[in-house]
Amino acid sequence: MKKIQVVIERRTDEAKDVVSLVLRRPDGENLPAFSPGAHIDLFLPNGMTRQYSLIGDCGDCDETDRYEIAVSKAANSRGGSLCVHVALNEGNALEISEPRNNFPLQPGHDTFQFIAGGIGITPILSMIRHCERRGWPWRLLYLARSRAHAAFHGELSAFGPDRVRFHFDDEAGFLFDFAHTSFIVESGVPIYCCGPAPVMKAVEDFALSHPDNPAFFEWFSPPVESGPGGVATGFDIRLQRSGQVLHVPEDRTILDVLEEHGYALPCSCREGMCRTCETGVIDGVPDHRDYVLSGGERAAGRTMMICVSRAKSPMLVLDV
Known part of the structure; x- marks a missing residue:
């Protein structure tokens, strides 16, 4: 994942327990363009990675000399929002990802x-x-x-x-x-x-x-009452590039197993929320348990979030 160096130009208290941050490149160069609904990863000084939505300037997201985000301090923060509120100040240097959009305005509507x-x-x-x-x-x-x-x-x-x-x-x-x-x-x-x-x-x-x-x-977080999908069962994965076959037991995720075998793959939320770990499916039927794929993408079965999704077939062949 490409990382971008930025500096916090301005920090503003927007509401109770909400701060906004304006981010710019240190050299003043433009940042990548984005569309409404996009977000970035913020790589925090405490080692955590968190996703925050971008707030477009004047509704025209091609004005990319700066990014703006707003962060609410969660009452039960696991360290992400608390770090933003306590540790980040104007002048601090940070790393962010390029924008991604799991929540775009769909074509065909103008109301x-x-x-x-x-x-x-x-x-x-x-x-x-x-x-x-x-x-x-x-x-x-x-x-x-x-x-x-x-x-x-x-x-x-x-x-x-x-x-x-x-x-x-x-x-x-x-x-x-x-x-x-x-x-x-x-x-x-x-x-x-x-x-x-x-x-x-x-x-x-x-x-x-x-x-x-x-x-x-x-x-922003999975529904409290239950996670997506049903009962977990074990299955095998074959890695297309090496031919290696690995078993994914019922109590482990694909991402867990790949990491245990030395594969360093991009990931962030580990809850099927951010699309960072999206991986191509060459063969087999995924059991989608994420919150970001569209109905059409789920039906096609050509990609999956390996942090939460599993398999309906005995084996999946992955583009890894």
């Missing part, structure tokens, strides 16, 4: 319903700025614990209540109810949603009962 929960506003804000530049109609439902926790509240409020609806749990006294008659999405309008797992699950349920509204999601 959008956006739903953001908490820090899930970051990819959505990039999409909103993109739509504004092109004159495309959109609406946003923004859910947050409180007004103080709502990042970019000022910018979004300026669009007016006809386009931006806020729901703050502490002021309302309850969580938002997607089944309430006040929440209406016109037939045919796609839904783009990013936020914590409970919000995503509620929007998934809404979309299932509204098949005329295609829904697209950016998951």
Whole structure:
């Protein structure tokens, strides 16, 4: 994975427990272009790697003299967001990856319903700025614990209540109810949603009962109630380039087994969320357990996330 050297030019407190960082190359050269919904890997000084959505400038992502990200300090942080909040300051040097996009705006639509929960506003804000530049109609439902926790509240409020609806749990006294008659999405309008797992699950349920509204999601973490897929069983993998055959037991992942045999493959989240470990499938039937592949990609079976996905066939031949 190609790494890019950047410096933190500006750090801003955007909301309670939310900071934004503006990143530039030390030499001032442009960074790679990206599209709304894209993210980068941040290689943190504590050795961790975390993914954060890019916030497009003025909705036009070809202005790439800088990147902006926003990071919420998680209450149960495993060290990633806490490191950003405590250890990163203006002037610090960092390494990042090139942008990747698992959450792009799909072609064929020019009207959008956006739903953001908490820090899930970051990819959505990039999409909103993109739509504004092109004159495309959109609406946003923004859910947050409180007004103080709502990042970019000022910018979004300026669009007016006809386009931006806020729901703050502490002021309302309850969580938002997607089944309430006040929440209406016109037939045919796609839904783009990013936020914590409970919000995503509620929007998934809404979309299932509204098949005329295609829904697209950016998951920050897997659903709490269960992981994707069913019972794990063992299987074999053959590595196309060397011909080596390895067994993947029921309690290990493909990535685990490859690492145990000396293969250093790109990986990050190890939860099927980021697409870093995507690997080509030459033969066999994958058992997809990730959260990033499209329905068409799953059906084709030519690629898989080896950190979580398994096999439906006795053997997989991988492009490794």
